[in-house]
Amino acid sequence: MCARRSMKPAAAAGKKGQKRARQQRFAFVTKSEVDHLEDGYRWRKYGQKAVKNSPFPRSYYRCTNSKCTVKKRVERSSEDPSVVITTYEGQHCHHQTSFQRGGMHFHGAATVALAEQMSFVSTQQLYNLPPLRRQQMNPASSESAVSSVPPSLQQLNGGDELRRSTSYSPTASAVQTPSSSLVPPDVSFDMGLLGDIVPPGVRNG
DNA sequence: CGCTTTTGACCGGCGC
DNA sequence: GCGCCGGTCAAAAGCG
Numbered sequence: 001m002c003a004r005r006s007m008k009p010a011a012a013a014g015k016k017g018q019k020r021a022r023q024q025r026f027a028f029v030t031k032s033e034v035d036h037l038e039d040g041y042r043w044r045k046y047g048q049k050a051v052k053n054s055p056f057p058r059s060y061y062r063c064t065n066s067k068c069t070v071k072k073r074v075e076r077s078s079e080d081p082s083v084v085i086t087t088y089e090g091q092h093c094h095h096q097t098s099f100q101r102g103g104m105h106f107h108g109a110a111t112v113a114l115a116e117q118m119s120f121v122s123t124q125q126l127y128n129l130p131p132l133r134r135q136q137m138n139p140a141s142s143e144s145a146v147s148s149v150p151p152s153l154q155q156l157n158g159g160d161e162l163r164r165s166t167s168y169s170p171t172a173s174a175v176q177t178p179s180s181s182l183v184p185p186d187v188s189f190d191m192g193l194l195g196d197i198v199p200p201g202v203r204n205g
Numbered sequence: 206c207g208c209t210t211t212t213g214a215c216c217g218g219c220g221c
Numbered sequence: 222g223c224g225c226c227g228g229t230c231a232a233a234a235g236c237g
Binding site for chain 1: 225230
Binding site: 048 | 208209210211212
């Protein structure tokens with residue numbers, strides 16, 4: 001009675017075929033008290049594990065949608081418990097749950113806001129993370145990548161403007177920020193990063 | 206009743 | 222070859 005299960009081929013197949021799922025990984029740091037940052041999608045927690053690099057446990061979320069294989073990893077910064085590192089894997093193939101700007105919470109706004117501004121920053125850092133994973137001699141490979149980001153992120157997180165939309169997030173900024181995602185003036189930008197986390201139906205069809 | 210959340214256990218890959 | 226870590230799944234419980 002220990003036969004737990006043959007395990008899902010999804011993970012095995014993904015890893016077997018290409019070591020690591022070639023899914024686009026988009027990570028960014030967000031200053032929030034709650035680990036669950038509502039970005040407009042429904043997430044179901046499917047696991048939680050404690051990592052050595054961080055004294056805090058890492059939470060694994062998955063899109064509740066049927067065909068949506070988007071996964072989200074949420075972990076707190078080892079040095080800044082107030083900072084939450086959210087890593088998105090994959091891209092949504094459906095619209096948001098149903099709530100719109102009206103229901104946009106400050107958390108969601110903060111998330112998107114950071115994503116937009118940090119997008120290019122985290123992208124470079126994150127994209128370099130995989131290959132540098134072993135290159136770095138530091139035991140905290142994942143942290144090292146994040147640590148490299150902080151310098152620039154600190155500005156965003158600790159900055160006045162960012163901080164405003166992150167912690168306090170005024171209604172104006174909250175609405176304006178997400179608005180860009182819903183109505184991306186630059187498709188290239190949307191496809192570049194936001195497309196992974198906020199792919200509007202326009203892109204699909 | 207349904208959905209979500211929680212914990213444990215197992216597996217897979219990589220490193221040493 | 223063994224150990225370690227990370228990641229995922231499964232089942233059960235709780236709550237709305």
